[in-house]
Amino acid sequence: MAAPDIHPRRIVHVTEAPLGGVVTYLEELLALQIATMPATAIDLITPAVNRPxxxxxxxxxxTLIDYPMRRGSKKDLAALGLRTIGHLRRTRPEILHIHSTFAGAAVRGLDPLIPRGCRTIYCPHGWAFSREGxxxxxxxVAQVExxxxxxxxxxxxxxxxxxxxxxxxxxxxxxxxxxxxxVSPRPEAAARPPRADGKLLIAFAGRFDRQKGYDTFLEVMRRLGDRAHAQAIGSAIVSAEALPAPPPNVELLGWQPREKVFDLFARADLLLVPSRWEGFGLVAVEAMQAGLPVFASRVGGLQDVVADGRTGRLFTPxxxxxxxxxxxxxxxEQLREYGRRGLERYRExxxxxRMAREMAxxxxxxxxx
Structure with a gap:
């Protein structure tokens, strides 16, 4: 008989990232850790904006522990570091799992104060030195990392x-x-029926900002005109004032819960991911799980996720x-084949x-x- 898995007594996760892919990642990982490690105390320290x-x-x-966080505030980041150290010294976990760049710097920069016996795991979720700048x-940033x-x-x-x-x-x-x-499996989407108007429905899901290529998405839709319609889920994290106006064939749905994202993926013909940099591109995997072809920039981890000409297409940013x-x-016909192969790739x-087992x-x- 195989020996039972031995899990840590306590794990503390900490992040400063607001909404977006890091939060989706934590949803998936923590749900499985809570279910498969019932004897392990699992704490998450996260900005209050992520609680909903x-x-x-x-x-x-x-235990979900939230805190006030102003985007880009050095004072709040320093407070996060001290708050995390205080929690570690009170609870004495075996594992400290830090997510994203700023939390990584704020907490690891106080390493001498981390209790002995606590192992530090860090996931940048996309290296900051690989971004535009x-x-x-x-x-x-590379030197600090x-x-x-x-x-x-x-x-x-x-x-x-x-x-x-x-x-x-x-x-x-x-x-x-x-x-x-x-990502976790969802019920398989029904076959996408042909649209009466013959127009493609293109999906976009992510922050409305430069990294995600929101401006590129809008320009693509402007050029496609009456040949396609798009629905975009997301919002601007910092300010919507400087966002370009969408063309008439783009419908902005705002920030939506994940189930609404999957509803869109079940209806759409393809997902457009025109990011300028990505550590991974989790939204591409979510689309593949729904049998949706992915057309994505040839950058970062997206090049590993999307098999060009098999599960979608890669293009120059x-x-x-x-x-x-x-x-x-x-x-x-090609879109349907890309979707079928994407679902196979997701399952494999x-x-x-698989992610939770490898983390354990x-x-x-x-x-x-």
């Missing part, structure tokens, strides 16, 4: 792209482990003409169960030494 998206997570072993700023990696037991890379990027800046390979993101040509040059590589194995590894 996470309060459905329930269990006698789970000044060369000097990116070099500084390299320095802080020395006080980190393991760094979880959400794609092989992230691992390769870490190696390029000199992070020790033994610190790195790749655990691809995963910002290349509006190229994107329009790919959409117009793809037949309905991107389930939440990592916890056992770092606490067994």
């Amino acid at each position: 998206a996470l309060e459905h997570l329930q269990g006698p072993n789970f 000044s060369g000097r700023g990116q070099k500084l 390299r320095l802080l990696s020395r006080v980190t037991d393991r760094i979880v890379c959400i794609s092989d792209y992230e691992r390769r990027a870490a190696l390029e800046i000199g992070i020790a390979p033994e610190k790195l482990v790749v655990i691809d993101n995963g 910002d290349a509006v003409g190229e994107i329009v040509a790919l959409i117009e040059g793809t037949t309905p 590589r991107y389930t939440a169960d 194995a990592l916890y056992r590894e770092v606490t067994s030494g």
Whole structure:
């Protein structure tokens, strides 16, 4: 008989990220940890803005601790670091699991205050030095990440792209482990019937900002005109004042719960992901789980997720003409085949169960030494 799994007594997760992909990741991972580790106390320290998206997570072993957080506030980040250290010293967990760049810096920067015996796991969810910015700023961020990696037991890379990027800046390979993101299965979508008007329904889901290529999405739809209609789920995190006006063939649905996102994916003909940088691109996996083809930028982890010409298409970032040509040059039969293969790829590589098992194995590894 196989020996039973031995789980940590307590795990503390902490993030500063508001809404978006990090919160979706935490929804998936924590739901399975709560269910499969009933004897483990699981705490989540997160900005108050995330509570509505996470309060459905329930269990006698789970505690959600929220705090006020102003985007970009150095004072609030410093307070997060001190708040987390205080919680660690009171509860003495075996695992501290930090999510996203700023929380990673705020908490790991106080490493001498972290209790002995607490192992630190860090997941950047997309390296900050891989994003757009000044060369000097990116070099500084890379130096900070390299320095802080020395006080980190393991760094979880959400794609092989992230691992390769870490190696390029000199992070020790033994610190790195790749655990691809995963999502839970939903009921299979019914076959998408042809539309009476013959127009494609294109889905967009994500923040309305530069990183996600929201401006590119709008320009693509403007050029497609009457040949396609789009529905966009999301909002601007910082301010909507500077957003470009959408063309008439784009319907903005605002920020919606995940079930509404999956409802859109069940109706749409393709998902457009014109991001300028992505550590992974979880929305692409959510679409593949729904049997929806993904047309995405050839950047970051999206290159690992989307199999070009098999589960969708990859294109050059910002290349509006190229994107329009790919959409117009793809037949309905090809879209259906991309969707079928995408669902197969999801089942093989991107389930939440697989992600949770690999994370549990990592916890056992770092606490067994």
